[in-house]
Amino acid sequence: MTQHVDGLEKFYGIIPAGGIGSRLWPLSRADAPKFLHDLTGSGSTLLRATWDRLAPLVGDDRIMVVTGRAHRAAVEEQLPDLSDPNIVLESEPRESSAAIGLAAAILERREPGVIIGSFAADHVITDQHGFRRAVVEAVAAAEAGYIATIGITPSEPAIGFGYIHCHGRLDIDSSPSALKADAFVEKPDIATATKYLESGNYLWNGGMFIARASVLLKQLGESEPELLAGLTELAESWDTPNRGAVVDRVWPGLKKIAIDYTVAEPAAAAGRLAVIPGDFGWDDVGDFAAIAKILSGGRRSDLAILGENARVLADSSSGVVVSQTSRLISLIGVTDIVVVDTEDALLVTTSANAQRVKSVVDALKLSGQGDVL
Amino acid sequence: MTQHVDGLEKFYGIIPAGGIGSRLWPLSRADAPKFLHDLTGSGSTLLRATWDRLAPLVGDDRIMVVTGRAHRAAVEEQLPDLSDPNIVLESEPRESSAAIGLAAAILERREPGVIIGSFAADHVITDQHGFRRAVVEAVAAAEAGYIATIGITPSEPAIGFGYIHCHGRLDIDSSPSALKADAFVEKPDIATATKYLESGNYLWNGGMFIARASVLLKQLGESEPELLAGLTELAESWDTPNRGAVVDRVWPGLKKIAIDYTVAEPAAAAGRLAVIPGDFGWDDVGDFAAIAKILSGGRRSDLAILGENARVLADSSSGVVVSQTSRLISLIGVTDIVVVDTEDALLVTTSANAQRVKSVVDALKLSGQGDVL
Numbered sequence: 001m002t003q004h005v006d007g008l009e010k011f012y013g014i015i016p017a018g019g020i021g022s023r024l025w026p027l028s029r030a031d032a033p034k035f036l037h038d039l040t041g042s043g044s045t046l047l048r049a050t051w052d053r054l055a056p057l058v059g060d061d062r063i064m065v066v067t068g069r070a071h072r073a074a075v076e077e078q079l080p081d082l083s084d085p086n087i088v089l090e091s092e093p094r095e096s097s098a099a100i101g102l103a104a105a106i107l108e109r110r111e112p113g114v115i116i117g118s119f120a121a122d123h124v125i126t127d128q129h130g131f132r133r134a135v136v137e138a139v140a141a142a143e144a145g146y147i148a149t150i151g152i153t154p155s156e157p158a159i160g161f162g163y164i165h166c167h168g169r170l171d172i173d174s175s176p177s178a179l180k181a182d183a184f185v186e187k188p189d190i191a192t193a194t195k196y197l198e199s200g201n202y203l204w205n206g207g208m209f210i211a212r213a214s215v216l217l218k219q220l221g222e223s224e225p226e227l228l229a230g231l232t233e234l235a236e237s238w239d240t241p242n243r244g245a246v247v248d249r250v251w252p253g254l255k256k257i258a259i260d261y262t263v264a265e266p267a268a269a270a271g272r273l274a275v276i277p278g279d280f281g282w283d284d285v286g287d288f289a290a291i292a293k294i295l296s297g298g299r300r301s302d303l304a305i306l307g308e309n310a311r312v313l314a315d316s317s318s319g320v321v322v323s324q325t326s327r328l329i330s331l332i333g334v335t336d337i338v339v340v341d342t343e344d345a346l347l348v349t350t351s352a353n354a355q356r357v358k359s360v361v362d363a364l365k366l367s368g369q370g371d372v373l
Numbered sequence: 374m375t376q377h378v379d380g381l382e383k384f385y386g387i388i389p390a391g392g393i394g395s396r397l398w399p400l401s402r403a404d405a406p407k408f409l410h411d412l413t414g415s416g417s418t419l420l421r422a423t424w425d426r427l428a429p430l431v432g433d434d435r436i437m438v439v440t441g442r443a444h445r446a447a448v449e450e451q452l453p454d455l456s457d458p459n460i461v462l463e464s465e466p467r468e469s470s471a472a473i474g475l476a477a478a479i480l481e482r483r484e485p486g487v488i489i490g491s492f493a494a495d496h497v498i499t500d501q502h503g504f505r506r507a508v509v510e511a512v513a514a515a516e517a518g519y520i521a522t523i524g525i526t527p528s529e530p531a532i533g534f535g536y537i538h539c540h541g542r543l544d545i546d547s548s549p550s551a552l553k554a555d556a557f558v559e560k561p562d563i564a565t566a567t568k569y570l571e572s573g574n575y576l577w578n579g580g581m582f583i584a585r586a587s588v589l590l591k592q593l594g595e596s597e598p599e600l601l602a603g604l605t606e607l608a609e610s611w612d613t614p615n616r617g618a619v620v621d622r623v624w625p626g627l628k629k630i631a632i633d634y635t636v637a638e639p640a641a642a643a644g645r646l647a648v649i650p651g652d653f654g655w656d657d658v659g660d661f662a663a664i665a666k667i668l669s670g671g672r673r674s675d676l677a678i679l680g681e682n683a684r685v686l687a688d689s690s691s692g693v694v695v696s697q698t699s700r701l702i703s704l705i706g707v708t709d710i711v712v713v714d715t716e717d718a719l720l721v722t723t724s725a726n727a728q729r730v731k732s733v734v735d736a737l738k739l740s741g742q743g744d745v746l
Contacts, residue, residue: 026703311742315733316726328718328745330399330733333726337707339719345701346714348721353689353706360688360703369684372701 005057005132010115011139012213013054014103017047017067017075017121018093022361023287023354026345027322030373035121036074039285040294041306046122046285048078053128054119055081057135064088064107065121066099085239091247095256097227097263100209101220105235108213115142117210118259124294126281134278138210140174146274147211147219147267148178151203153279157193160286160355162186162205162260164268166275178274179203184265203275206282209259216263219272223262227255287354288338292320303331319351345372378430378505383488384512385586386427387476390420390440390448390494391466395734396660396727399718400695403746408494409447412658413667414679419658420494421451426501427492428454430508437461437480438494439472458612464620468629470600470636473582474593478608481586488515490583491632497667499654507651511583513547519647520584520592520640521551524576526652530566533659533728535559535578535633537641539648551647552576557638576648579655582632589636592645596635600628660727661711665693676704692724718745 021034028034035047042049054063060081066088067075076082088103100118107114117135125131138148151164166179184205188196196202209216221228230250237246267273283290295304303314307323313330314321319337321329327341338354340347349357364373394407401407408420415422427436433454439461440448449455461476473491480487490508498504511521524537539552557578561569569575582589594601603623610619640646656663668677676687680696686703687694692710694702700714711727713720722730737746 026701313733313736313740313742315729315736327716328399328737328742330718330720330722330737332720332722332729332733334710334721334723337721339721341719343700345703346712346719347703347705348707348710348712349703349705350707356688356705360686360705363686363688364701364703367686369686369701 005136007136008057008139010113010143011058011062012107012111012114012116013058013063014100014107014116014118015047015050015054015063015065015121016096016099016103016118017065017071018090018096018099019122021122021286022358024285024291025357025361026342026347026372027324027340031070033071033122034285036071036078039291039306040124045078046124047075049125050119050121050123051079051082053125053131057132061086064103066090066103067121068093091251093256094251094254096259097220097224097257097261098231098251098254100259101217101227101231101262102234104213104216105231106238108217109235110239112214114213115139115210116213116216117142118208120207120284122285123206124281124283124285128280130278130280134276134280135210137175137177138208138274138276141170141172141178141274141276142211142215144172144174144274145212145215145272146170146172146178147209147215147263147272148175148274148276149181149210149264150206150208150278151179151181151275152206152282153277154197154202154204157190157197158204159187159190159193160290161284163188163193163196163202164205164275165202167201170274172274175274175276178276180271181268181273181275184260184268203277204282205260205264206278207260207284209264211263215272219263219267220259223266224255224257227257227262230254287357288320288322288340288349289351289354291322292338292351295320378509380509381430381512383486383516384431384435384508385480385484385487385489386431386436387473387480387489387491388420388423388427388436388438388494389469389472389476389491390438390444391463391469391472392495394495394659395731397658397664398730398734399715399720399745400697400713404443406444406495407658409444409451412664412679413497418451419497420448422498423492423494423496424452424455426498426504430505434459437476439463439476440494441466464624466629467624467627469632470593470597470630470634471604471624471627473632474590474600474604474635475607477586477589478604479611481590482608483612485587487586488512488583489586489589490515491581493580493657495658496579497654497656497658501653503651503653507649507653508583510548510550510649511581511647514543514545514551514647514649515584515588517545517547517647518585518588518645519543519545519551520582520588520636520645521548521647521649522554522583522637523579523581523651524552524554524648525579525655526650527570527575527577530563530570531577532560532563532566533663534657536561536566536569536575537578537648538575540574543647545647548647548649551649553644554641554646554648557633557641576650577655578633578637579651580633580657582637588645592636592640593632596639597628597630600630600635603627660730661693661695661713661722662724662727664695665711665724668693
């Protein structure tokens with residue numbers, strides 16, 4: 001399928017497919033990371049759903065996936081239309097600046113002037129049309145020279161997301177909604193999140209970045225010149241027989257740093273960031289409370305069930321059950337419960353404690369029980 | 374081992390090993406009933422622990438076990454010293470009057486004048502010496518012609534047990550603690566149980582009955598003459614080649630009724646019941662709340678774990694975990710929780726809901742998911 005939407009002729013999608021999603025243990029594992037799971041009951045993995053959102057905008061041949069070597073087979077199984085030159089394999093994880101920066105550098109070499117957009121492989125978006133409108137505006141802002149991001153209109157005082165503080169409109173003819181951003185803020189406490197929501201000046205940081213590849217790389221180089229030098233060297237060798245040797249030499253030494261710090265925040269500080277508000281039902285599915293919310297459509301009293309062969313018998317119970325076995329699961333008188341049943345590990349917690357799952361994973365690593373990670 | 378305690382020369386122990394223990398599902402099952410489990414972490418099944426309490430009092434060759442045909446192999450594995458003539462197999466369950474009555478009738482035929490004592494295979498007793506003292510007194514009361522039961526001194530206003538209302542002492546020289554009983558009462562609500570405890574006149578019905586076999590059978594015959602006739606016919610044929618034919622013909626038609634109704638209550642009404650108070654740490658382990666209490670030694674804030682290969686990681690959690698798998702179980706922020714993890718079924722509930730487990734089992738039967746019962 002080769003097609004694209006008007007205005008997106010120069011656009012290329014990048015899907016960084018990394019990150020285990022420790023807060024979703026024991027569902028997500030090193031060998032079965034979050035993006036390889038169906039967390040919405042749609043029948044598609046999050047990775048496949050991300051592909052299916054992008055492909056109608058840019059065409060199958062204009063999506064690049066960056067993932068770990070260990071996940072190559074699983075990714076190719078999920079994305080049979082992904083072409084071989086468009087899969088970038090990391091020998092080891094080096095964070096989002098390296099992953100997205102390498103993809104941008106390779107694409108800029110192959111197609112000077114390309115506009116890239118990076119979309120995480122493990123987020124959920126409900127309204128495809130709303131997403132498309134925001135992407136079209138973001139690409140227009142990128143054409144105008146900005147680094148664009150899509151900021152999500154908050155629907156509640158979420159404490160699990162970062163926020164972007166915006167102040168007034170940019171004047172971009174082709175991108176009328178674009179806002180100026182002056183700061184990225186980390187996950188707030190509930191009181192601060194409530195103030196953010198009431199002020200109307202904060203959007204969630206959805207982690208989507210759209211820019212000319214050259215602009216993004218220039219910004220990255222201002223923050224981290226050595227990282228840019230390494231990525232440039234990798235890109236120059238990528239489509240040559242030297243790729244393997246250069247990867248082995250350069251990749252392991254690259255600085256591990258999130259793209260928020262190397263590109264988004266410095267661009268905001270320099271007035272080069274355009275924020276396109278998006279209101280299309282977004283979630284990063286960061287923990288089991290998010291899964292419960294997504295599956296139950298926001299209702300609190302229901303019991304949500306995720307699992308193909310789930311056999312659940314609930315009596316006066318609510319929350320979420322994630323079933324990866326064919327075991328019968330019986331709940332009696334437990335509310336807001338989270339039960340995750342896998343072949344070798346079982347988690348029982350509550351929605352209110354969902355963020356603490358990561359600390360259990362950390363404890364498991366320390367306790368020598370890493371066989372279930 | 375052939376031995377006995379002074380005063381217990383005519384005494385014969387009967388262990389009715391029946392009853393699935395549905396409130397302990399999914400641990401207890403039709404093919405793995407409660408008495409075949411270790412519910413205290415002692416390393417012994419409840420059946421074996423019952424044997425080990427009785428054997429020092431009466432000798433290995435004076436204990437009869439009544440159980441279902443399906444459990445023969447498991448019972449023999451647990452009790453290698455159980456002699457073949459002392460295992461009575463039920464072709465189908467017919468309740469305690471038939472089970473204990475048949476054992477009494479067989480033993481009376483073999484040894485006229487025998488005193489029998491029936492002790493459930495699935496109860497827990499902590500203080501062996503206290504138990505022994507109570508049994509010796511009960512046997513003395515039985516020698517004096519009474520039907521004796523051991524009433525447990527209540528340690529809390531339990532709602533999961535039946536009670537016996539006592540009023541004053543019987544005058545039995547050899548059984549100085551024996552009390553008169555005037556009524557058996559069913560499981561009370563918490564307010565009633567509290568009144569019972571405060572009055573000091575109520576003991577728990579521990580379901581232990583000690584009497585001359587002839588006296589017990591006479592009392593049974595006054596209530597249920599047809600049942601006694603059937604049991605007598607069975608006993609007459611038991612040690613003959615006709616046993617099989619008579620069992621096939623008679624057993625399935627016997628009335629299913631608890632011995633409380635056919636023997637204990639009528640004996641109390643007729644002034645023939647002697648209640649020996651016992652205070653030796655007794656529990657019928659009726660539900661998972663009882664297991665939690667037993668394992669934690671009465672402390673409320675602990676997490677109790679039952680399972681040979683249990684791997685449990687608990688964070689701000691309390692309650693009980695029963696693990697029959699080698700799965701890792703992680704609990705985060707769940708209090709008074711009950712988690713029972715077996716190969717094909719998982720239960721998550723709370724101590725407060727432990728009595729409701731039976732209703733789940735009933736629902737499973739109705740829903741056609743009986744494969745896990």
